[in-house]
Amino acid sequence: MTKDLAIRTCGLTKQFDRQVAVNNVDLEIQMGEVYGLIGPNGAGKTTLIQMLAAALEPTTGEIYINGDRLLRGKSNPTLKRRLGYLPDDYPLYEDLTVWDYLDYFARLYRLREPRRTQRLHEVLELIQLGNKRHSQIATLSRGMKQRLSLARTIIHEPILLLLDEPVSGLDPIARMQFREIIKALQGAGMTVLISSHVLSDLAELCTSVGVMELGFLVESTSLQQLYQRLARQQILLSTLGNLEVLVDEIKNHPLVEEWEVIPGKNGLRVNFSGNQEDCADLLRSLVSSGIPLTDFYCTQEDLETIFLKLGHKQAS
Amino acid sequence: MIDRLQEWNPQLFRELKGKLKFLNVVIAVTSSLLLQLVVFLYQLQDIPGNTYTLSEPYCGPHQGHLHQGKLTHVQDQLDNISDPLCPAAQIDWQSWWQDHWGYTFLSLSVIFILTLLIGGTYLLISDLAKEEQRGTLNFIRLSPQSEASILTGKMLGVPILIYLFVLVAIPFHLWAGYAAKIEFSHIFSYYAIVVASCIFFYNTALLLSLVRTWFGGIKPFLGSSAIVLYMFVTIIMSANENSDEIYQSTAWFRLFSPWDITGYLFPKLFNDDYSLVQTWKFFSFPVGKNLSTLIGFYLLSYGLLTSGIWQAIKRCFRNPNATILSKGQSYLFVAGSQVMFLGLAMPMHSGEETHLVLFNNVIFFGLIIILSPHRQTVQDWARYRHEKTDKSLFQDLMWGEKSPALLAIFMNLVIVAIPIMVIWTRRLDIFNAKVLLTVFLSITMMMIYATITQLVLLMKTRKRTMWAIGILAVVMYLPAIILLLLGDSPAKNPTLWLFSSFPWVGIKYTAIPTIFVAFLVELSLLILLNIQLKRQVRILGESATKALLFGS
Numbered sequence: 001m002t003k004d005l006a007i008r009t010c011g012l013t014k015q016f017d018r019q020v021a022v023n024n025v026d027l028e029i030q031m032g033e034v035y036g037l038i039g040p041n042g043a044g045k046t047t048l049i050q051m052l053a054a055a056l057e058p059t060t061g062e063i064y065i066n067g068d069r070l071l072r073g074k075s076n077p078t079l080k081r082r083l084g085y086l087p088d089d090y091p092l093y094e095d096l097t098v099w100d101y102l103d104y105f106a107r108l109y110r111l112r113e114p115r116r117t118q119r120l121h122e123v124l125e126l127i128q129l130g131n132k133r134h135s136q137i138a139t140l141s142r143g144m145k146q147r148l149s150l151a152r153t154i155i156h157e158p159i160l161l162l163l164d165e166p167v168s169g170l171d172p173i174a175r176m177q178f179r180e181i182i183k184a185l186q187g188a189g190m191t192v193l194i195s196s197h198v199l200s201d202l203a204e205l206c207t208s209v210g211v212m213e214l215g216f217l218v219e220s221t222s223l224q225q226l227y228q229r230l231a232r233q234q235i236l237l238s239t240l241g242n243l244e245v246l247v248d249e250i251k252n253h254p255l256v257e258e259w260e261v262i263p264g265k266n267g268l269r270v271n272f273s274g275n276q277e278d279c280a281d282l283l284r285s286l287v288s289s290g291i292p293l294t295d296f297y298c299t300q301e302d303l304e305t306i307f308l309k310l311g312h313k314q315a316s
Numbered sequence: 317m318i319d320r321l322q323e324w325n326p327q328l329f330r331e332l333k334g335k336l337k338f339l340n341v342v343i344a345v346t347s348s349l350l351l352q353l354v355v356f357l358y359q360l361q362d363i364p365g366n367t368y369t370l371s372e373p374y375c376g377p378h379q380g381h382l383h384q385g386k387l388t389h390v391q392d393q394l395d396n397i398s399d400p401l402c403p404a405a406q407i408d409w410q411s412w413w414q415d416h417w418g419y420t421f422l423s424l425s426v427i428f429i430l431t432l433l434i435g436g437t438y439l440l441i442s443d444l445a446k447e448e449q450r451g452t453l454n455f456i457r458l459s460p461q462s463e464a465s466i467l468t469g470k471m472l473g474v475p476i477l478i479y480l481f482v483l484v485a486i487p488f489h490l491w492a493g494y495a496a497k498i499e500f501s502h503i504f505s506y507y508a509i510v511v512a513s514c515i516f517f518y519n520t521a522l523l524l525s526l527v528r529t530w531f532g533g534i535k536p537f538l539g540s541s542a543i544v545l546y547m548f549v550t551i552i553m554s555a556n557e558n559s560d561e562i563y564q565s566t567a568w569f570r571l572f573s574p575w576d577i578t579g580y581l582f583p584k585l586f587n588d589d590y591s592l593v594q595t596w597k598f599f600s601f602p603v604g605k606n607l608s609t610l611i612g613f614y615l616l617s618y619g620l621l622t623s624g625i626w627q628a629i630k631r632c633f634r635n636p637n638a639t640i641l642s643k644g645q646s647y648l649f650v651a652g653s654q655v656m657f658l659g660l661a662m663p664m665h666s667g668e669e670t671h672l673v674l675f676n677n678v679i680f681f682g683l684i685i686i687l688s689p690h691r692q693t694v695q696d697w698a699r700y701r702h703e704k705t706d707k708s709l710f711q712d713l714m715w716g717e718k719s720p721a722l723l724a725i726f727m728n729l730v731i732v733a734i735p736i737m738v739i740w741t742r743r744l745d746i747f748n749a750k751v752l753l754t755v756f757l758s759i760t761m762m763m764i765y766a767t768i769t770q771l772v773l774l775m776k777t778r779k780r781t782m783w784a785i786g787i788l789a790v791v792m793y794l795p796a797i798i799l800l801l802l803g804d805s806p807a808k809n810p811t812l813w814l815f816s817s818f819p820w821v822g823i824k825y826t827a828i829p830t831i832f833v834a835f836l837v838e839l840s841l842l843i844l845l846n847i848q849l850k851r852q853v854r855i856l857g858e859s860a861t862k863a864l865l866f867g868s
Contacts, residue, residue, distance in 0.1 A: 013700075015695070015696065015699065016692070017691070017692065017695065017776070053458065054458060055454055055457075055458060057635060057637075059696050059699075059700060060696075060700045076460075077460035077462075078460070080458060080459060080460040081460050083458070085458060087451070087454075089451060091450045091451035091452045091455075092452075093334075093452060095334055096330075096333070096334065100330075100333060104326060104329075104330045104333075105455075105459070107322060107323070107326030107329070108326050108327070108456065108459040108460075108461050109459055109460060110460065110461075112323070152455075
């Protein structure tokens with residue numbers, strides 16, 4: 001079991017003075033997952049990631065990466081080769097060119113020729129900076145620098161990526177490019193732990209999520225289970241006919257939990273507890289009742305709504 | 317070759333790539349060549365010309381030589397203003413050139429030492445400070461490279477332009493030495509010493525840079541100022557070695573500065589054919605007897621201390637919040653330093669024990685700052701000790717990584733006190749209550765200082781290291797300075813001196829009962845301070861829940 005876990009922590013705690021930044025966290029992440037860590041500012045996400053990356057010493061508790069214990073104070077060369085860590089401020093050497101920077105880190109991670117040059121080309125293609133490889137880092141845009149930092153993080157082909165707020169401050173196009181890269185990395189079999197405030201990104205990328213609050217990991221589950229448990233299905237309906245008739249049909253349906261009229265539109269928003277087949281049955285019954293439907297759209301509550309429903313306040 | 321270098325040490329390659337830009341190389345090479353030219357031309361201005369008189373040093377065979385000194389030379393010129401001119405055929409050109417090549421050689425030797433040690437340490441400290449500030453050092457730390465590989469790369473790569481500057485001047489330096497008929501064994505011994513001292517000072521610089529809690533942005537300035545001061549003080553001491561007594565007991569302090577040995581290798585440096593280095597003994601073994609024993613002793617001393625510093629660097633590189641030395645390492649360091657002091661100072665002249673105690677005082681000043689853990693560390697220790705260790709409290713205080721260092725400092729004081737007591741007993745041929753009380757008083761005072769420092773380091777302020785250093789300096793040295801300024805010599809008012817950090821100076825003039833009472837007063841103060849410390853540590857270690865529920 002432990003061997004299948006990319007990350008396992010036992011009672012992981014970090015205390016800064018009187019404040020417990022991370023409190024007795026037991027985290028388990030399966031190999032190959034993309035795990036999203038969400039929580040308000042100051043919840044302890046960055047501290048947790050720093051400890052997992054061996055950049056910060058835990059006050060107490062244990063960390064296992066692929067079943068091997070991470071010991072701080074030791075150099076842990078084998079474990080370090082498995083880890084890729086991207087902090088939220090991604091510092092760079094502005095005096096180097098893109099190629100020299102990546103080449104330097106490839107050497108630090110002991111990549112040998114001819115694999116090194118090949119890997120550099122692969123990574124530059126992945127982050128779409130091949131045409132900038134001879135440019136000074138100082139001349140790159142913020143989004144490019146962010147992608148270059150990600151390239152540095154994956155240059156040694158780690159099996160576990162720790163990304164702390166990787167898309168903060170990026171424009172929508174840069175964010176989309178970043179998402180595509182992460183998907184590609186997941187496809188290559190990497191386990192990714194990613195913290196972000198942009199929950200729509202996480203909903204698209206993640207297979208599991210964890211919610212942190214006041215240093216505690218208050219929720220850790222697969223995204224599928226979370227939706228099953230907490231996301232309500234909604235159906236948006238519009239009609240050309242009388243809305244009253246539609247309301248009468250809807251309120252008598254046993255799987256309809258509640259409904260509301262959408263203002264300014266001759267339609268309803270319905271919270272529906274059934275599955276896809278039940279939706280199809282409802283549509284069929286409405287059509288057979290002669291209601292002139294113009295819209296019948298099934299949707300699900302998004303991650304942000306679920307997060308707020310959990311009682312947390314998330315800045316998006 | 318370059319590729320093998322890159323594979324061997326990527327850090328070195330990165331430094332070379334960043335520093336060896338065309339313009340930088342041109343500036344380094346040109347300035348080195350210019351310097352050689354200036355040094356050479358400076359000597360040429362002394363060349364005997366048409367106005368060279370008979371009484372001047374190089375007129376006539378075998379008159380010259382440096383030991384006559386330039387001042388005498390000028391004086392002679394003034395005195396013999398009506399001196400007849402020296403016939404051109406009478407000028408001893410061979411001696412003139414030999415002596416002036418000697419001057420050139422010595423000038424370059426001094427410039428090499430100053431440039432390498434001061435410039436190199438400055439560059440290293442500022443480079444690492446920049447990396448730490450930017451956050452890039454953490455990435456290097458997180459790579460699987462060993463600390464040896466990364467830091468060797470830094471040491472070889474960061475000062476590369478200074479190395480280039482010196483290397484370009486080496487052929488001229490060697491030529492000047494050859495022309496001045498200086499033995500090659502001496503020249504290469506000098507190079508060996510310069511390399512060893514560079515390794516030692518660069519390691520010290522790296523250690524200073526890696527300690528995160530110290531001084532922040534002014535580190536490069538402070539580090540190189542300290543080295544400038546050390547080089548200045550030691551060159552003054554080496555140039556004025558007229559007191560054999562002071563010489564012996566300060567030998568360890570000067571051992572790590574290359575001036576003494578350079579003065580021995582090239583006697584003309586300080587215009588003194590006799591260097592006191594030759595009289596050096598290490599526990600009666602005459603290390604200064606010949607060149608090889610002396611160079612061997614220097615290299616061994618540099619090597620031992622550098623390897624000690626290297627252990628501290630490894631600790632601080634992996635964990636910048638760790639204390640520089642572990643408690644176990646501190647015992648070794650203090651014992652080693654005592655062997656070094658005593659080995660070089662024995663047999664002691666009368667009064668030299670005072671120097672020894674003074675040096676130890678300074679060592680303990682540093683040790684208290686280095687060993688005492690900070691607030692967060694003590695808090696972690698107090699809060700989670702029961703979960704993390706199965707060691708007894710005594711073992712934890714003696715060896716533990718995060719425990720308060722008072723017991724460790726006490727053990728170090730005992731290590732220092734034993735040889736001092738033996739020396740005093742042998743010298744005075746007595747082992748009386750006064751000797752014993754002196755040692756007890758000194759230890760108690762030091763423990764008081766250590767407790768105060770630990771209390772200061774538990775403060776919430778971010779600048780607690782600065783506060784700790786400041787307060788420790790004040791409590792340790794201010795009372796003695798005030799007493800001296802007020803003209804209260806130990807003979808005049810010995811009791812007050814018993815409460816300073818130099819209680820032994822008042823012992824001679826004080827009766828045993830008074831000393832005993834002073835000891836009891838100090839002991840009571842120490843106990844009170846420790847009760848306070850224990851209370852603070854207990855409060856720090858309480859869980860947040862307990863603090864919340866019971867409002868402590």
